[in-house]
Amino acid sequence: MNVGFILNKFLCRRKIKEFKPLKMKVMKKFFLPFLAVAALGFAAGCSDDDPINPGPGPDPDPEAEVVTKSGILEGDETWTADKIYVLDGKVVVDDGITLTIEPGTLIKAETGDLDQASALIVDPGGRLLAEGTADAPIIFTSVDDDIKPGETESSLELADAGKWGGVIILGNAPISVSAASGTALIEGIPDNLPYGTYGGTDPIDEFAPGEGGSKLDYISIRFSGVALAADSEIQGLTLGGVGSATSIKNIEIYSNLDDGVELFGGTVNVENLLIYGQQDDGIDIDQAYSGTISNAFVIQSEESGSAFEIDGPEGSMENSFTLRNITVDAGNFDGKLLADFRSRAMGTLENIYMFNINAAGSSVNIADNATAANYNSGKIIFDSWEIAVPAGKTVADLFTTLDSGGNPITTPVSNEAFVDNVTAVEEGMVGADLSVFGWTYTKSQGAF
Template sequence: MRKKFLPIFGALVVSLATVGCSSDDPISPGPGPTPEPGKDIVKTGILKSNETWTSNNIYVLDGRVVVDEGVTLTIEPGTIIKAKDGQESNASALIVDQGAKLVANGTAEKPIIFTSVNDNIKAGEKNSTLKASDAGQWGGVIVLGKAPISVAASSGKGYIEGIPAGLSYGEYGGTNAADNSGSLKYISIRFSGVAVAPNSEIQGLTLGGVGNGTTIENVEIFSNKDDGIEFFGGTVNVKNVVVYGQEDDGLDVDQAYSGTIDNALIIQTEKSDSALEIDGPEGNGTGSFTFKNITINMNNIAGKKIADFRDGATGKLENIFVNNINTTGNVVNVNDEKTIVTLNGSKLNFVKWEFVLPAGKTVANLFTSKGTTAPDITKFTSNSIGVENGKQTVGANTSVFAWTFTKSLNLF
């Protein structure tokens, strides 16, 4: 996550207002009736009534397409959604507002694919024509809910990265841990992460204050300019995730996210940053995440962190397997004094980590920290071991990812 660029966004409101329908809502309601099947159907603006997108059409996002509060967008299995080019204020994205629902339930045989208009994939197909190096063609998918977040604002709410502050559809956070933003199953998000302002890219999937009434499972992020998935607080549980080709962090947790991420595969590439970036609360709210059954392939690339813990991160990471570790910079890093305190106080916990160690390295060599307080390194080393490749007993069940584009390219 590249933090925080909200001051920039205020300037964008003026430039956006010329296409608006009101002073606080700079995009107009969406188009009228759906054309006949078999067409590329362009979507733009705010969807004001329930819609169903069907697999015999390709849907094209032109700018920010917003599912309005109280509205449900249903996407059939096998549907392809493409997004038009556009930088900064013209970036295309699908945004699910607080109180709206996205019901996008694909299947292993018929995943729902979000990609770029520059991808020549056709209706009924699953493999894209673009490459991992083609990240940043469009924005991404943003889901906003009413579950608790930890931010400095006394309201307990925030405006999501990538959307100008003050708009009707950028707010997230609240008090409903069980909030329901819909269901996402067998979703592949590809070539996303365009900048919506200088140095402010959108994640492949952004989850802001999303509650545990929401179902998210079997998700692929392929080639995103920023993070694969970022969790801004919330309580949503996510299962079966593949991230490949991200140019920042694989999975990024912030603002006291307190759900569970179960069974994930993160494959680092040359432009990646940390596989895991875990931040603590930004306000008085507290929360404790759980990561379990995670496999991280560092791809023997120097300078990339396995995990970076910051700002008093609190949670548990259990059954983690890491392989292809480079001797330079592939570390588990406790980044600041606040996080040393949570580590030493057993609020940040490592459980059953296994590493395929580079020659001459020990588990202790993989741990680094910053701060004046001495970290209790045994909190890490006592729960971590070296193993031979192929003999690990923890990590992800990668067989469930056979449906992904990543697997079709034999990248794992």
């Protein structure tokens, strides 16, 4: 076989995208004994008829080019599936910049925490077009993961959370905060950096008129959640002030040190969401998020916190969220809250199915007096719930009103609005359609 011819083909396929005027370091894994042969082969020239395959292909590529990214992107970029991209610290998609990630692309993140933590951050006005497919999902993972382009199976374990930060998307949609500006700095980002502020007055928040917002589809985020600042671990996916023009669907969060997904205000809708192995809450809602999360599956592990943690508005704006068609596998772990409503929480939760519940300490909880007042006035709505109630318990037993210290709150609360809308079942007829999650790594691991 003509080695020079093969290397000539290799170089021809990559020469167009070899160098970009951006902050990157490129490492190519060529073997030194072949360099002279490669030079002779390349001298023969390249044909415009050479096919280019941008996808990962049926086989892994152990010698894929590695492109390291850091800092604020200075122009539009496209990340392709024939390379491995490494996040070295914070990589920021700035205002007016579009980052496109092709189906099947593998993104790995360097280890490190606090100011050395790696994360992908889309600042307000930036745009992320990351649209994978069921056969070629876009995977975010750690550099400690031996997964290669074309593969979907990771080498790390579920317990290996916190290897890197996560994916943060910020926008200009309304958030409920006490600041008169109506904006906030996303947790974990120091205030001396030129990015990280989110919130505003635009509930739609398009990248440009008629162009919509960011698009995320068939994304798997794994082994994330390290702290960006002291006591500020971040989520697998963080959405701060993201508007309804952004499309987010078919998302997997696998093994995160903090919450699976957290939404700080905004109006974005999320569809087909799977969360497994988070070490805090599954779905966390804050700052009067007012979109809809539909068809979600939360699988609790031994380290998990609440399946749902719901906080209310921090300022005067009082928008409400909707959780619809959600299934929770509580894992039969002792003392896990099914849902914790706090800080003036308000919203609608409909078609919810919860199962595999431990009889000891598992409950839907109202955590403070302000939240109890909202519940009593009908601002927390339970609609068409089904729960596989553990033996010896009733639906009423699963409703509690305890503060963070485990003490009863002082506001009188009737459980009627909960009990009248929850049915005890052996198998659920409501909840998520789990068939849409067949593409996920969680499914391949036999978690459901």
